[in-house]
Amino acid sequence: MSLTGLFLVLFLVVHLAGNLQLLLDDGGEAFNVYTKKMTTSPIIKVISYGNYFFILLHAFQGILLYFKNRKARGSEAYAVKVTKAVNTNSFAASNMAWLGLLILVFLGIHMGDFWYQMKWGEVPTVVYHGDTYENLYLKVEASFSNIWIVLFYCLSMLGLAFHLTHGFQSAFQSLGLNHPKYSPFIRGVGKVIGVIIPIGFAIIPLYYFFLK
Amino acid sequence: MKLKLKIWRQKNQASKGTFETYDVVANEHMSFLEMLDVLNEDLISQKKEPVVFEHDCREGICGTCSMVINGHPHGPNGGTTACQLHMRFFKDGDIITVEPFRASAFPVYKDLAVDRSAFDRIIQAGGYISVNTGQAVDANSVPVEQNVAEAAFDAAACIGCGACVAACPNSSAMLFTSAKVAHLSLLPQGQVEENQRVLNMVNQMDAEGFGRCSNVTACEAECPKEISVANIAMLNRKYFKASLASEKKVQ
Ligand code: HEM
Ligand code: SF4
Ligand code: FES
Numbered sequence: 001m002s003l004t005g006l007f008l009v010l011f012l013v014v015h016l017a018g019n020l021q022l023l024l025d026d027g028g029e030a031f032n033v034y035t036k037k038m039t040t041s042p043i044i045k046v047i048s049y050g051n052y053f054f055i056l057l058h059a060f061q062g063i064l065l066y067f068k069n070r071k072a073r074g075s076e077a078y079a080v081k082v083t084k085a086v087n088t089n090s091f092a093a094s095n096m097a098w099l100g101l102l103i104l105v106f107l108g109i110h111m112g113d114f115w116y117q118m119k120w121g122e123v124p125t126v127v128y129h130g131d132t133y134e135n136l137y138l139k140v141e142a143s144f145s146n147i148w149i150v151l152f153y154c155l156s157m158l159g160l161a162f163h164l165t166h167g168f169q170s171a172f173q174s175l176g177l178n179h180p181k182y183s184p185f186i187r188g189v190g191k192v193i194g195v196i197i198p199i200g201f202a203i204i205p206l207y208y209f210f211l212k
Numbered sequence: 213m214k215l216k217l218k219i220w221r222q223k224n225q226a227s228k229g230t231f232e233t234y235d236v237v238a239n240e241h242m243s244f245l246e247m248l249d250v251l252n253e254d255l256i257s258q259k260k261e262p263v264v265f266e267h268d269c270r271e272g273i274c275g276t277c278s279m280v281i282n283g284h285p286h287g288p289n290g291g292t293t294a295c296q297l298h299m300r301f302f303k304d305g306d307i308i309t310v311e312p313f314r315a316s317a318f319p320v321y322k323d324l325a326v327d328r329s330a331f332d333r334i335i336q337a338g339g340y341i342s343v344n345t346g347q348a349v350d351a352n353s354v355p356v357e358q359n360v361a362e363a364a365f366d367a368a369a370c371i372g373c374g375a376c377v378a379a380c381p382n383s384s385a386m387l388f389t390s391a392k393v394a395h396l397s398l399l400p401q402g403q404v405e406e407n408q409r410v411l412n413m414v415n416q417m418d419a420e421g422f423g424r425c426s427n428v429t430a431c432e433a434e435c436p437k438e439i440s441v442a443n444i445a446m447l448n449r450k451y452f453k454a455s456l457a458s459e460k461k462v463q
Contacts (some may be wrong), residue, residue: 012387065424069382072423074316078220080309082283084433086441091429094381170427177444177448211261 001065002171004058009168009193011051016200023207028137029128031063035136039118059104089186092166099163106156113143144208153205157198166196213238213304217251217402219263220311222320225327229320231309240300244287245270245277247299264323271383272296272436273370278378279324280311285375285434293373293436317385317421328374330420331388335372337416338409339392341401354400354416376431376439382423388399390447391415391439397450407454414451 018038021030038044041054083090092099117123117139143149168190172178177186215236222229236254238247245267252262268276277294287297302308310324318326354363370391375416377385393410396402402409425444432441 038223041251065426069426071425072316072383072421073381074314076229076314076399078283078311078314079220080280080283080311082288083379083428084284086429086432088427088429089429093426094430096426102403166427172426173441173445174425174448176411176445176447176452178445179274180442 001058003175004054004061005171006204007169008051008058009053009164009197011054012197013193016197019204020200022137022140022204024056028135028140030127031137032133032135033128033141035118036133037199055104059100062097062100081085087167088169089162092162093170096163096166099159101132101157102159106152106159109152113149116138135160141212144205145212147209150205150209154202157202160201161194161198162195165191168193213240213302213306215247215302215305216307218307218309219323219420220320221261221263221310221323221330224317226320229323231327238299239413240298240302241271242299243295244281244297244299245295252349264321264325266325267295270295273371275373278326278328278374280313280378285313285378286373286436290433291436291438293371296436305367313374315377315383315422317383318374319409326374328372330422331372331374331385333387334389334413334416335392338405338412339396342405343401360398361400364395364398367391367398367439367443370395370435370439373436375434375436377422379430379434380423380425381428381430382426384425384431385417385420385422386425386444386447387439387441389413389434390443390449393450394443397446404426407448407458410447410450410454411458 018034020029022028022036023028083094085093103157114136118136123134123136124138125132127133144153169183169187172183172186175184216443217236218231218236219440220229221232234251234255235341236251242250245265248263248265253432266278268274270277272293273294274291277286279285279294281294281297284296286292287301289297289301312318312320312324313326316330317330320326345461368391370388372388374385374388375385379385393413394408397406414458423460427441427444429441432439456463
């Protein structure tokens, strides 16, 4: 879980860097050119299939873990239960599977919106400097003018924020890396990416909804 | 001080339990267990079943007392066992909920007493060092660095109470097991059997039906001896190393 989780964090960083091109005020040119590169490059193809596999593996292991741990907990619940935590957010830490499930549902909807459209849907084309490109930018504009899609994206990013703030530092602990000198730094990095990545993603639908 | 207690009553392992409410008059000098003694005296004089709870040393060193008080194993005070929790931390008129430790691996015997023999079997699986008996060895014949001795001693402070399991939303026994692994493996005498110890203890822990650690850290937050989750990372490290080095198959 720790290795797949950290790989997915890496993926998020790269994905965010690409998507931030949507904030450029160029009618979508940079984004559409980038989209074409991403859908045609064989290297990206290999990496993206690896990525799908790791997401499914991570989700499968996570859900399996959830059931295992629920069984270990037993049928009788505490009448009063307070979960305190040290150096992590106790809400996030004790709801990783639910937060993950929210992310999984989000991924399904998100892939249906954009990835499926690129592969099998009807995407209009646009010509830049004599080359034709599929204009995914128009799809993005259309999706993000729908308040429900925008709200759901923001909610999912909140879930991702919690999943990452606990998950990033937790992965290091699972790998046996806990050190008085480095662990505070790792926890700090986890908090920073746990805030910056989700905000970075959420800015895009919000920008389109309110400013376009 | 007058208190209302909501206590879990359960006749035996097979029966279903419920909460019963009792009134008790205590004073702030009593420990939590002494307050329960007062309640039990009352119940006995009324010819009712006293509340069964476990206790032995009553000075915070044996790990026998075990109950969840207002949602916290050993009560809301940090670094304190139930027997060392004093009533001055409660107020007149408080309603206090007292429940047994909950985990599949810790079935309830009766009322607040649970079966923690799973911990004994984890210890039997590897929580020892093999040395020949005979004359006691000279204390300073094996040099141990000061900070290593301190770390081993911090881990050895674990009294095996099981509060970590009770606090963990996954009912994982990682804090207990890692404290034992760390305590023994940090010292030269324990390093000899390090690989087989960590494999055997972790396998036993899984076989007992404890959950998998997901680093919630509720264990450290509730541990009466404030054992650090850094020991869990050390166990993970030693487990990886032993799984790679050992000729035994790992489940
Ligand atoms: C882009 C998406 C995701 C990222 C970046 C991510 C990242 C992480 C990381 C770094 C951890 C910590 C691993 C560890 O402590 O060993 C983790 C844990 C977890 N994840 Fe995810 N995850 C993602 C999606 C999902 C999904 C879709 C699920 C499915 C339900 C899920 C369920 C879980 C669960 C249950 C845990 C707790 C297990 C544990 O801490 O050992 N995650 N995640
Ligand atoms: S680690 Fe702490 S809570 Fe767990 S058994 Fe040892 S003393 Fe009790
Ligand atoms: S009775 Fe011994 S630790 Fe509480």
